[in-house]
Every structure is written in structure tokens, then in C-alpha cells.
Amino acid sequence: MSLLNRSDWYDLARTTNWTPSYVSQDELYPEVHAGSMGIPQESWEVYDEPYKTSYPEYVRVQREKDSGVYSVKAALERNRLFTDADPGWRSILKMHYGGVALAEYAAQQGEARMARFGLAPGMRNMATFGMLDENRHSQLQLYFPHELVSQDRQFDWAHKAHHTNEWGAVALRSMGDDIFLARDAVSTAIMLTFAFETGFTNMQFVGLSADACQTGDYSFAHLISSIQTDEARHAQIGGPVLQILIKNGKKAEAQKRIDIAIARAWRIFAIVSGLSMDYYTPQENRKHSFQEFANEFIVGQFQRTLLDLGLDLPWYWDILMKETEYMHHAYHIGIWTWRPTVWWNPAAGVTPDEREWLEAKYPGWNSTFGRCWDVIVDNLVAGRIDLTLPETLPVICNMSGIPICGIPGDKWSLQDYPLEHEGRTYHFGSEIDRWIFEQEPLRYRDHMSVVDRFLAGKIQPMNLMGALQYMDLGPGEMGDDAHGYAWVDKYADRVAAFAAANPKAA
């Protein structure tokens, strides 16, 4: 029996809207879940998904993808890549798995909301596949690191991170709750699939997969590119939603959701990709700086997509572009300094050669961020590791959950962006974070940053050890310098100068 072409039956098969008779339309699609903004159901029915697939096609393709990923993994199982890989690369893997694996489950729930409460049949259809995609991503990114747990306990954080109060996990959950989990279907389509996935993860995974190939980690490269092909498909859910909103006079509402989601995703992206690309990836394997990558993909491609849809650039675009020059450098010093509070071993990435690379990519790096590293290096040369470890906490932004950072050294620029609301003073890392809070204070007002919890007495004893216990970081899990400080020996001139000045210490 011959089968019809998909195009002959697809439109009819996914025409699944109907007129309810036992319940009202509002009961079937409560506004809090659907987020229709008053646009009638028939206006949603023009939704035309750019990527069409049927369930049998989906299953066949996904099965092939999974076979490919698992067979590459099996083929490379006995190679020594993991033990031979640069510790900086291992840290990228740990950071990635801990940050991403369970966030995929959160994204799955966001897809589920769109699959159930999306008013457009095509959107529900795509989101159903998206939901299955995200489940696959979680499972793969838990399975791959699981076999490494016996070799390195930090890989256990692939599953553990999101279940803890570790500060980075708190920041990730806060972002995920805001743009994946606690939004209606229409907002989720815009914030999760359009802003977060099209703008960031899709591109980040392309870059990460290329870096993995460059490093020789073909198993991870294959895994990531397999996931990215799913992302590239379901990230397209948001585009037609935006077209419908604009056509029905809701551009301002759409724009606000995009502006919030891009800002929230940006800071996480700056940590995950910024540190990986500019510091953790061994210098010989770097293809581009984080800023070059951000400019090429985020600015070049995502900006064009926004404008082509008839939307505007976020009001803060100039501020964000400026941040691509410096913010991740500050985050990096912070994460390296508070290294016991993360589940991976931060690679400093600041040997004299690496600093030359940083200076070439970011002119002025040595006279700004380099000034802080100079002090750190001098302390390490003098054997004063204690002075490179923190004795207090950084002040954490009440929106991003990330330390409030700025530019150090000769171009020092650092400040708080406070806001008084209902008798409580909130502290933000930028005008952008403060603006997000102001859009919907009720959504954000009760969240307590790790520092707020510390000051409220929820972390006992009130010191670094208490904080580490609160974050559930045990021995063998808390981070330390990825290379065991061996990179300091590359500062031969400073080592020699210290030895000459301190003959007894030498």
C-alpha cells in the first residue's frame, strides 16, 4: 500500500482545535497557562511552523541520531582522552554537565506547557517533539558523565548541581524558573525557544562542539552536535508566535519578553561560554575569543533575525555589547577566587603567553584585569595561596544571582544598582537587571540571593566552611585550580626575583 506524502495530509492531521461544549474555552485554555493576550483562537490557527515532521519521521531520525551518539561513545570508550585531556577541558565538561543536564528537564516542562496550552495546533505539535527532545538531552547528558563519576567525583554534579544551594545552581534555577517554567505557553515560546535557544544555546552548542573537535574530544563533540540539531528544530517554535503577536498589535508585549529573556540568558552565557572560550580551553585549541564568537553569532545572526521579524533591538543593546568586552573577565576572576564554591576546577588561563593572547583579543586587558592577576600571581609565587582564597562572600545581584562585577585596574568602574521596593533594598549588577525587576516586582521580590540567606542567618556557621556546607560541596567536590598552580612556573622572571629577594624561602 502506498503512503501519502506528508504534505498531502499534514495540515489536516494537525488541525486539532475544536469548539469545546462541556467546558468553556477559558477553562480549556486558562489565560494564566495559555497567555493569549486576548488574541482569539482563530488568529492563532494561522500559525505556520517552519519545520514540519510527523511522529514516525521524528522517531526514525531520533533513533538514528541516538545510535550515532552511542556508537561513537562506545568506539571511543577505551581511548585515553579523558585522562590525557587538559584539565581545563575537563572543567568545561563538568561545568557544562552540571549546568545543563537538569536544565534540560526544566526546558522539557516548558515544552510540555506549550504542547498542552499552546493555542495554535502547529505550536502544540512542534512542542510535543520539543518535549521529547529535551528529555533525550537530559538523559544523554546524565549518561555520558555518569561513567566518569568513578574517576572524578565532580562529575557527580551533572545530576547533583540543580538539587543543591550552590550559588551557580541557584542562579541557573532562578533564570530557568523565570523563562522556562513559570511562564504561560506564549511567553515560553518567546523566552525559551526564541530568545534563549535561538539566541544562545543553539549557537553556544555550535561553538562548544567545534571546540570539542579541536581538542580531540570527538565523543563530546558528537553528543553536542546531535543535541544541537534538535535545538535548531524546536527553537523555531517562537518565530511564528512572534509574527502572530505583531500582526495583532502586541509587539510591545512580545518585545518586553524578548528583552527580559535575552538579558537573563546573557549572564549565564557569559559565564559558561566566556570562561570556556577565553580561559579554560587550552590556548592552542582556541579558534576565536568569546567576544568574537558573541559578535559573529549573537550580534550578526540573532540581531538580524530580530529585525527581520519587525522587532527592535533590546533597549539595553549598547550596554550588553559593551559587556561582551569585560564582564566575563570579571566573572572569571571571581569564580577562580571563590573556586571552592564551584563543582569544577577553574583553569586560571593567565600564563604570560595566554595574557598576550588576551591582550591581543581585548586591548587593555593587562592594565585592567591583568592588574588583579598580577597580585594573585605574586601571592602564588610567594607561596601565599591563602591570600588567593576568599575570606568573605561577593555581593550577589538580586536578579542574576551572580556576583556584582565591573572593570578593575586602571579603568576601574564598579558600582551597585540598588532599588528600594516595599521596604527592602535590592542590589543589582546593572541597569538591565534592575529594569527586569521593575517590570514585575511581585515575580521577583521574595527571592533571596545566597548573600541574603547568609545575612538572614540561614547559613551556619557564618563563614566560608558554613557556606560550603550549605552549598553541599564536600571534599573532593569543591573546586581548586585546574592545573594545581603549575602554570605559575611560567612566570620565571617573578619566581627568580622572589627567590633572589627571599633566599631562605627559596
Next chain:
Amino acid sequence: MALFPISSAFEGDFCLKLVPVDTDNTMDEVCAAAAHHSLSRSVAPRPGHRIRVRRQGATSLLPRDLKLIDAGIAPMECLHFVFEREEA
């Protein structure tokens, strides 16, 4: 006399740091507490300079002997710690 948290923006440093001080502390003592977490850790000392403090957004420095309790500073308020030449 009570423990009092402030947010330190220390000249040359890369992030705001939580610094516990005491309401009875003078501004010089508050400066010393902030310096403990920045100076020789992420900011190089500057010989011939001392640390002074001003409130974020203010142009004038707070008097060195002013007590925190009398300065009208709120908990977790961001204070800017800056270098000043000793002879000034």
C-alpha cells in the same frame, strides 16, 4: 555595638565584596576592614597612600573619625573605597 554588613567597591577591584564591620567603627576602621578583603589579594598596595571612603554617588569623602552609627549608612549600602595620598 552591633555587627553591620556593608558592600565594598574597592578602587581597582573587580567585584563588590561583603564586608562585616561594627556600628562603633570609625571610617578608618571601616576602610581597614574593606582593605583586608581587597588589598594584596586582588588590588596592589600603593605605597604612600591611605584608604578613604565615600558613599556611592557622593563626591566628598567621609570624615576619618566619623563613626558608622552616626553616618546614616544603611546595611549593605555600597561604599566606595579609594586611595588618597598620605600627605593630602
